[in-house]
Amino acid sequence: MHIHTTASDGTASPRQILEWVRDRTDLAVIAITDHNTVEGALEAAALAEAGDYPFDVVVGQEVESCEGHVLGLWAPEPVRPDMTAAETVGAIHAQGGLAVAAHPFAPRWWHRHGLRRGSVLTYNSVPFDAFETANSTPLLGLANRYARLYWLANRERLARTGGSDAHILAAIGSSRTLFPGESAEDLRRAIEERTTVVKGPDMSATRGLRYARRAPEIKRRGRDYKERQREAEDEG
Numbered sequence: 001m002h003i004h005t006t007a008s009d010g011t012a013s014p015r016q017i018l019e020w021v022r023d024r025t026d027l028a029v030i031a032i033t034d035h036n037t038v039e040g041a042l043e044a045a046a047l048a049e050a051g052d053y054p055f056d057v058v059v060g061q062e063v064e065s066c067e068g069h070v071l072g073l074w075a076p077e078p079v080r081p082d083m084t085a086a087e088t089v090g091a092i093h094a095q096g097g098l099a100v101a102a103h104p105f106a107p108r109w110w111h112r113h114g115l116r117r118g119s120v121l122t123y124n125s126v127p128f129d130a131f132e133t134a135n136s137t138p139l140l141g142l143a144n145r146y147a148r149l150y151w152l153a154n155r156e157r158l159a160r161t162g163g164s165d166a167h168i169l170a171a172i173g174s175s176r177t178l179f180p181g182e183s184a185e186d187l188r189r190a191i192e193e194r195t196t197v198v199k200g201p202d203m204s205a206t207r208g209l210r211y212a213r214r215a216p217e218i219k220r221r222g223r224d225y226k227e228r229q230r231e232a233e234d235e236g
Contacts, residue, residue, distance in 0.1 A: 002163025007040030009222035014044035028182040031058035056184035070117025071100035098129040105146040134162035134175040137200035162198035175200030
């Protein structure tokens with residue numbers, strides 16, 4: 001439900017992700033959610049449609065609003081970053097997508113690493129469709145607990161999702177969203193009906209070490225994609 005490719009700050013290409021999911025996991029649906037771009041998701045969806053992959057690919061994006069990051073699922077049109085959370089969710093809904101509050105309650109010291117979060121006021125007032133109650137980013141255990149407590153108090157209006165927030169292949173599937181069925185259509189229905197169940201995060205010391213080793217590359221790719229976006233804005 002929350003995977004990054006080399007189109008933003010992930011370390012694996014869309015093709016590498018599809019092959020890993022096919023060969024190393026039992027996932028029925030994945031969502032590609034690069035930062036402020038749908039290029040990686042569209043490429044993955046096209047590869048999946050043309051190839052032999054036993055799972056569905058949801059085209060998504062992780063939009064960096066000025067009030068926290070928002071996952072736009074089933075949202076193939078890029079949403080402009082730096083808008084308010086309400087404007088961002090509105091833009092996702094306008095194209096028929098679903099909006100998920102990403103890594104809510106992440107510690108504020110994580111902001112310098114790119115995990116910009118919203119506030120309770122934002123979560124209370126913006127019409128999100130779902131709340132990410134399990135995120136596999138290292139050191140978010142307490143944040144995940146707060147997210148679960150918030151969801152419990154608001155489960156009448158919010159579905160819950162689990163997303164690995166994978167920037168490396170080994171993290172894919174370490175947090176999951178369980179739902180009745182096995183297709184992207186079934187998943188969407190479960191989110192809309194708020195019948196999803198969350199599993200994870202399934203963290204391991206080995207995965208944490210792998211993240212630590214790849215951290216410089218992830219940061220470099222993050223700087224690179226933001227520079228590409230600035231250049232595109234200047235040209236536009």
